[in-house]
Amino acid sequence: MLLIEGGRVIDPGSGKDEIGSVVIAEGKIMDILPGAGAPGKFEGRVIDAGGKWVLPGLIDMHVHLRDPGYEWKEDIRSGTAAAASGGFSSVVCMANTNPVNDHPEVTRYIREKAASQGTANVFPVAAVTRGMEGKEMTDFAELYEAGAVAFSDDGKPIRNPLLLRRALEYARAFDFLILEHAEEHELSEGGAANEGWTAFRLGIPGIPHAAEEIAIARDILLARQTGGRIHIQHISTKMGVDLLRMAKRAGLRVTGETAPHYFTLTDAAIEGYNTNAKMNPPLRGEEDRMAVLEGIVDGTIDAIASDHAPHDVYTKRCEFVGASNGIIGLETALPLSMALLAGGKVSPARLADLFSAAPARILGLKGKGFLRRGADADVTIVDPDAEWEFRESDVRSKSQNSPFFGWKMKGRAVAVLCRGRITHSLLHGVPPDV
Numbered sequence: 001m002l003l004i005e006g007g008r009v010i011d012p013g014s015g016k017d018e019i020g021s022v023v024i025a026e027g028k029i030m031d032i033l034p035g036a037g038a039p040g041k042f043e044g045r046v047i048d049a050g051g052k053w054v055l056p057g058l059i060d061m062h063v064h065l066r067d068p069g070y071e072w073k074e075d076i077r078s079g080t081a082a083a084a085s086g087g088f089s090s091v092v093c094m095a096n097t098n099p100v101n102d103h104p105e106v107t108r109y110i111r112e113k114a115a116s117q118g119t120a121n122v123f124p125v126a127a128v129t130r131g132m133e134g135k136e137m138t139d140f141a142e143l144y145e146a147g148a149v150a151f152s153d154d155g156k157p158i159r160n161p162l163l164l165r166r167a168l169e170y171a172r173a174f175d176f177l178i179l180e181h182a183e184e185h186e187l188s189e190g191g192a193a194n195e196g197w198t199a200f201r202l203g204i205p206g207i208p209h210a211a212e213e214i215a216i217a218r219d220i221l222l223a224r225q226t227g228g229r230i231h232i233q234h235i236s237t238k239m240g241v242d243l244l245r246m247a248k249r250a251g252l253r254v255t256g257e258t259a260p261h262y263f264t265l266t267d268a269a270i271e272g273y274n275t276n277a278k279m280n281p282p283l284r285g286e287e288d289r290m291a292v293l294e295g296i297v298d299g300t301i302d303a304i305a306s307d308h309a310p311h312d313v314y315t316k317r318c319e320f321v322g323a324s325n326g327i328i329g330l331e332t333a334l335p336l337s338m339a340l341l342a343g344g345k346v347s348p349a350r351l352a353d354l355f356s357a358a359p360a361r362i363l364g365l366k367g368k369g370f371l372r373r374g375a376d377a378d379v380t381i382v383d384p385d386a387e388w389e390f391r392e393s394d395v396r397s398k399s400q401n402s403p404f405f406g407w408k409m410k411g412r413a414v415a416v417l418c419r420g421r422i423t424h425s426l427l428h429g430v431p432p433d434v
């Protein structure tokens with residue numbers, strides 16, 4: 001038995017936001033008691049959550065764990081350690097491993113390794129096409145049986161619209177979800193940064209906004225055509241947000257996510273050929289950054305995900321155009337997003353929705369994303385006032401490709417429970433179970 005006592009308990013699904021205590025036993029939430037203290041003496045461990053937020057365990061719905069195949073960049077153990085340290089009790093991992101997660105054996109390998117070595121729930125996403133080559137569809141039903149929660153060729157766009165149409169039709173029959181990395185490759189090929197003044201001045205070939213927007217528009221239209229469910233990943237442009245807003249107004253089954261770097265940085269961050277600001281889609285302009293923020297505030301954007309993309313120094317400390325895309329993000333996603341709170345733009349409840357309830361809803365993760373009796377005991381305890389600096393030496397990921405070192409942060413996860421097990425703790429007298 002475990003008691004999280006006297007915290008601000010926030011459950012975005014039910015609208016609950018009040019001081020209370022959470023009773024946990026056998027990996028489940030047994031009860032939520034109102035008030036600052038538990039009535040009577042509690043037989044078990046007690047975590048004092050006074051002054052803290054108690055949220056349903058955070059879910060990062062876009063992570064690259066690099067396992068199998070690229071374990072020197074990250075593996076399931078280090079990736080889930082980084083997740084716990086950043087406040088996440090669950091991660092959803094993409095299929096661009098080696099071998100690609102296009103076969104139930106790979107899906108099962110991920111699930112089993114996560115169960116034995118992981119410190120977070122790991123939900124694998126399987127590929128839409130074999131080898132992510134965009135030619136032949138995988139067997140969705142078989143992969144779902146093995147534990148895949150959705151389908152995506154993330155890292156690569158699905159170039160053939162007929163294939164995406166067929167995939168959406170197949171997915172629709174079982175109510176499966178397709179996550180789309182929206183990129184019109186003919187327009188983006190050879191580009192390495194946002195097409196704009198900064199890239200021009202630095203002599204870096206550009207990726208136009210339209211490369212992303214044409215693909216988002218196509219995806220939305222195919223969702224409309226087929227009635228299938230599609231989720232647009234890492235939206236970075238103003239028009240991308242506008243298209244999603246339009247699709248939602250039209251009642252289409254489309255959702256979308258963004259990543260913290262798209263509302264925190266602009267392409268100015270690539271100055272000095274900083275490869276730790278190189279990602280795909282690229283960092284955009286100020287107008288885009290503001291529009292992504294607005295999309296979060298008005299509810300157009302459903303979820304914030306890190307797009308955690310670990311890379312070793314050899315593929316990052318090199319010439320800009322040839323450098324790998326992506327940054328680590330599990331350990332900075334929450335504090336960077338909490339900066340939105342400082343401006344009064346989003347409430348803690350909305351933050352919990354973006355990071356937990358919405359991903360659980362979109363992906364259909366049973367028992368996740370809410371703090372109620374009977375839910376899995378996945379809980380994130382946040383200290384909204386903690387001031388700290390993000391340092392390279394603190395990183396739990398195997399890779400260090402982040403543009404945020406030296407940043408002063410306010411707010412962080414001080415404890416995480418995953419099915420009742422303490423997977424992360426900075427709290428005095430509360431050692432982690434792992």
Ligand SMILES: [Zn+2]
Pocket residue numbers: 154155156181233234280281
């Ligand atoms: Zn992607």
